[in-house]
Amino acid sequence: MTSPELDTITAELSRPGQDVIGRLAKLPAANIGDAMDRLGVADSAIQAIWPGARLAGPAFTVWTRPGDNQGIHRALELARPGDVIVVCGGGDESRALLGELIGERAINLGIAGFALDGAARDAEALGEIGMPVFARAITPAGPYKNGPSRLGTPISFGGVPVLPGDIIIGDSDGIVVIPREQAASVADAAEAVFDDETNRRRAIVAARHQNQ
Known part of the structure; x- marks a missing residue:
């Protein structure tokens, strides 16, 4: 049985629609950052701990004492399938906040991944099981x-404010945070940036072929 505090958290966490999350998930983090005037981009030290990891989902936030993962265990009791557990761990790099065992549990619960302003471990094993983890x-x-x-x-996550339900997007360039109430407009703007860059690349390739 959860405590009244945890029940309140579950009730109050408003998540964006899956349609807008799906649209943002298809876009590069760089295009989303450009669409938000380069705001909302987390510290570049926070990166995927295994190649090819990607994050997309609403934030379930955790604020914990550096080097301590009690809050992550509590979050796993409440986070819903598709959530990204986002942890303010004070930027501590001395102790891993999670590893393979938590990753396995999170997969069974349908968690979309973890974003840690702190450290992780078992990087290779987390890659093998396909649990996306971004860490400092x-x-x-x-x-x-x-x-x-x-x-x-x-x-605060990597210098960016994160509210519960904000959308977290992570790829090989790092992490961007999209305010929940701006999700649809950011998706529109980021799709326009993506289309513009795609058209410019095509024009460059076409010009190169003409000059050959």
């Missing part, structure tokens, strides 16, 4: 599990 560092050192932590609150 990789270390074999395990976490503490004592707390404290806060769930479902506004957090």
